[in-house]
Amino acid sequence: MFVFRNNTVERFFPKDYTFSGYDDISLVPSDADGYVWFYQAPLAFDTFSASEQVRAYSDKLDYVMQCIDPGKTVVALTMEPLYSVPFTDDDHLLREAVEEYNHNLFLLSDTNPNLKVIDLSEFTSAYPGEELIDWKFYFLSQMGLNPRLSKPFQEWWRRKLDSIALRRKKCLVLDLDNTLWGGVLGEDGIDGIKLSGDYPGKAFHFFQEAILSLSKSGVILAVCSKNNEADVLEAWEKNPFMVLRKEHFSAMRINWNDKASNLKELASELNIGLDSFVFVDDNPTERELIRQMLPMVSVPDFPIQPYDLPQFFSKMVEDYFRVYTVTEEDRKKTEQYKANAARSQAQSSFSDFSSFLRSLDMHLKIERADQFNIPRIAQMTQKTNQFNLTTRRYTDADVRSFIEKGWKIWCLSVADRFGDSGITGTVFVDGNRIDTLLLSCRILGKGIEGAFLKSVLYSLRDEGVKEVHAEYIPTAKNSQVKDFYDKQGFTFVGGEPDGARTYSLSLAGADLTVEDCYHVSAE
Amino acid sequence: MEDQILQILKSVIGVDDIDSSVSQDNCEQWDSMAQLNLVVELEMEFDITLEPEEISEMRTFSDVVRVVKAKKAQ
Structure with a gap:
């Protein structure tokens, strides 16, 4: 410099x-x-x-x-x-x-x-x-x-x-008793914990409000507490003074396991490195355990007196969480991490995949390209690398000119019970040729790609298309889709030495029914 | 105390292979910026306040030792 x-x-x-x-x-x-x-x-x-x-x-x-x-x-x-x-x-x-x-x-x-x-x-x-x-x-x-x-x-x-440089810690892991409220929930009960009214309740209430606003700037919150989970859920629901409730935490471990193991699990559930964790706990023994077992986790000392919480909070923000600016993406982070964590938890609690898919309550909305979604469609052709069959990069202007030429262009939005991912897929069809088909990585792993393609083919058949042609063009990053059309029942037509493949599918006899775990609305 | 002062001098002028014969005349890295840093570090290390006249006297390692010792003896 x-x-x-x-x-x-x-x-x-x-x-x-x-x-x-x-x-x-x-x-x-x-x-x-x-x-x-x-x-x-x-x-x-x-x-x-x-x-x-x-x-x-x-x-x-x-x-x-x-x-x-x-x-x-x-x-x-x-x-x-x-x-x-x-x-x-x-x-x-x-x-x-x-x-x-x-x-x-x-x-x-x-x-x-x-x-x-x-x-x-x-x-x-x-x-x-x-x-x-x-x-x-x-x-x-x-x-x-x-x-x-x-x-x-x-x-x-x-x-x-x-x-x-926008370097900051990503996740704040919080203890509950004597950290987010005064007293011990298991002993004092929902109405006995100190969270309002006189000191020290006021100080804990202030601390919870401070943490809530920190989370709105994109810091992920998680809970790691030795408690009965049912008691905590009930307290979150029933104590009227609670500022931080279940919905503010992206993940939680409320059990009697050791906190180092819990932190490791949280890290893998949220898919965040432990070096991005800040661990806040009033118990010096727990802090020492984490410092020794997981030295990459940041562990600030916790104040003995609740009236020192505002000072503690401001120093913690300054040391770990301050960034020059916060983007719209950051503000949504809590939601997205929570949704991903919830999905991965849901996945682990279902023995078979299809009942997991059904439980997600997925809604696929397939819309024609219009002036509102064209910028997003063009952006996806520019940025999507992995699930992208042909990796052709287009601008807004390209997309508009294709539409004028009569191409059919659709985009896909996906929502499930954990959240709305927005527009995350698109397909370009020129006559009977699929020019472009891509999906954003964050919606993969749920069979959405097949449901999307089938719905599009269904519309094409409705419009009188008899046979479609499709191709796969290999790049350094899209090998995961090289067999995509084979899996979808297309007929392999021919391959090039560079790995490119062409396919066709006769629509007349094709089975285009979408499984009932996907709720599709198509234009 | 000589050792301590020599260590400070090494760190502020950024040269490791100097001994008690070092002076502003035989060491070009001992420039005005190094002198300033030397004074600040000496003041903090020995809890003293050096006067401008004393600072300008400190042109060799033995000058520095003499000034600091005199200051501590006050």
């Missing part, structure tokens, strides 16, 4: 960083892998000229952003006035200039997605004003920050880079 700066800041950054001259933007090295913008407020008594200088810094950053490759990240720190001595209370010039500078940073980051703004006050607010600057080092070496703070600054900086 290359740092643009107006003070001596070398000590605050990793040793392999390089630095501009003081307030020097004449050189913007193009070989840097990223850039830092760290300008500090001028230490001057003439607030008017200081504020002008701050405005000039904004213009400089504007210029630098134009010189930098938009594919490289620029991390800009906000400005904090570290020292100012206004002689009158109504002199807000510098304060205003600094606020304007910071505001400009945020505006600039709206138009430049590679510019990430981080708030220096997060760091400086932890220290009293007189500790932030050591005037001896300012006069000796132009240090705008106390050099003694370099170690905590570097730690903070590393966390901020993690947050910009």
Whole structure:
């Protein structure tokens, strides 16, 4: 990283960083892998000229952003006035200039997605004003920050880079008794646990609300508790003050097994690595067990006093879960993980596959391509690699032109009792030739592909098509579908040396009935 | 204390093969940035405050040892 700066800041950054001259933007090295913008407020008594200088810094950053490759990240720190001595209370010039500078940073980051703004006050607010600057080092070496703070600054900086890289832990595993509520459910009963009203109930209620909002930012919640599962389910249902209930947890292990085994099971059920787990438990013995047995799991110490929970929560977020931004995908994560975990649990509790499929209550909606779904259809042709028979990549415009030429294009949406996966499959038919057939990986493993194809063939037969032709074109990633048409009862017509195969199927005598575990509605 | 100071000096100038004969004149890595880091580390390690005049006196390893010792003796 290359740092643009107006003070001596070398000590605050990793040793392999390089630095501009003081307030020097004449050189913007193009070989840097990223850039830092760290300008500090001028230490001057003439607030008017200081504020002008701050405005000039904004213009400089504007210029630098134009010189930098938009594919490289620029991390800009906000400005904090570290020292100012206004002689009158109504002199807000510098304060205003600094606020304007910071505001400009945020505006600039709206138009430049590679510019990430981080708030220096997060760091400086932890220290009293007189500790932030050591005037001896300012006069000796132009240090705008106390050099003694370099170690905590570097730690903070590393966390901020993690947050910009969107690195965070994925799953928070929670104990229940004396962690999410006060008291022991098995002893105190549903109405006896402390979760409302007076202290300490209030503190636990606050903690549950905090965790609920954390989960909405895409952190998966799981429960690992030594309790009777039925008691807990009843408490979730009947205690009116419960904020976190069954539906907020993607997976749970409520039993008397050791927690290390439970955590391992949770990891495989959710398909998340143990190194993405944070384990919160009030019992120091359980924490120690996890630290020893599963050292890759993060185990923060839990406060002894419930009134320390807000502080504990904020530190936990800062240490493990803070990210620069949250996407729409992240917000839906809890639902998706929960659905996948529920599906895999359901699968394990059925002895035969077809009763499992039936229990899923699957609804397949097959729609014609229209102006609303064409972008998604084109996107799937671009992104789907594995279950894709021909891997032809098309744009929105391609799809529209095919429709004008008379191609029949359908898309598939799938919902089951665990959730709605949205549009996850498509088929393109040009006359009697299947040009494209693909499905997203996340709906595979339930025989949906066969039901989808049969429904489409049924529509084609209805429209008078006698025979369909289909092909498989091999790629590095789609070998799982090389026998797909064979399995669907198509006749093998011929193969190419590169592995490509062609097929045909006479629709007149074909069995196109879809098994009754799939509820199909087709246009 | 000499050993401790030598270790600090090695880490701030980023050179391992120096001994008590090192000085700003015979070691180019001992530049102004290293001097600044040296002062901060010495102040934190020995819980002292070095004055600017003392800092500018510290041009060789033996200068540093002398200044720090005098400071601790105060």
